[in-house]
Amino acid sequence: MSEVLLSRRALLKRSAGAAAGTALGGLVGLGTDLRPAAARMQQLRIKEAKAYPSVCPYCAVGCDTIIHAVDGKIVNIEGDVRSPINQGNLCPKGAATYQLHVNPNRITQVLHRAPGATEWTPMGLEDAMDRVAELVKKTRDETFVETSADGKILNHTLGIFSLGGATMDNEWNHIHQKLMRGLGIVAIENQARI
Numbered sequence: 420m421s422e423v424l425l426s427r428r429a430l431l432k433r434s435a436g437a438a439a440g441t442a443l444g445g446l447v448g449l450g451t452d453l454r455p456a457a458a459r460m461q462q463l464r465i466k467e468a469k470a471y472p473s474v475c476p477y478c479a480v481g482c483d484t485i486i487h488a489v490d491g492k493i494v495n496i497e498g499d500v501r502s503p504i505n506q507g508n509l510c511p512k513g514a515a516t517y518q519l520h521v522n523p524n525r526i527t528q529v530l531h532r533a534p535g536a537t538e539w540t541p542m543g544l545e546d547a548m549d550r551v552a553e554l555v556k557k558t559r560d561e562t563f564v565e566t567s568a569d570g571k572i573l574n575h576t577l578g579i580f581s582l583g584g585a586t587m588d589n590e591w592n593h594i595h596q597k598l599m600r601g602l603g604i605v606a607i608e609n610q611a612r613i
């Protein structure tokens with residue numbers, strides 16, 4: 420197969436194989452049988468964990484994952500070999516989902532920067548939701564257009580643009596676009612369509 424025609428999936432498989440080969444090739448070359456150790460590592464990593472089927476949150480490919488959790492805490496996320504989409508493979512971004520989950524730098528509370536302020540300050544979720552609702556209503560009231568200059572019915576606002584995030588799933592997006600269209604918002608986009 421020419422390199423130009425190499426599929427993305429085949430490339431990922433080859434890359435993973437090459438990386439593993441670099442790390443382990445020396446030991447294997449010395450005659451060490453790593454199979455028992457590898458099997459034991461895998462067993463310890465997810466021992467007594469419950470497995471939950473899920474979907475990578477990042478892009479529209481929608482690769483299936485298995486989430487392993489012990490006592491309600493996620494201990495591992497990997498590709499689901501049963502998936503007809505990714506057959507157990509994940510791209511580097513999807514393979515890092517676990518690291519995102521446990522990353523201490525992940526922001527877990529709402530931050531607000533008031534008009535004119537230079538610093539972000541924590542804000543309660545309820546207060547933040549109220550603030551968003553207030554601004555959406557205000558903007559809609561100020562920009563809503565019922566008819567065009569030549570009398571055609573429009574009932575829309577061009578003052579609000581909705582941009583969804585990659586971790587929003589199909590069901591959320593369905594409800595979300597209904598709300599947006601109900602408000603008369605016509606500029607609606609989302610990065611992922613899981």
Ligand code: SF4
Binds near residue numbers: 479481482509511512
């Ligand atoms: S980002 Fe996630 S869904 Fe997209 S190709 Fe990578 S692993 Fe699959």
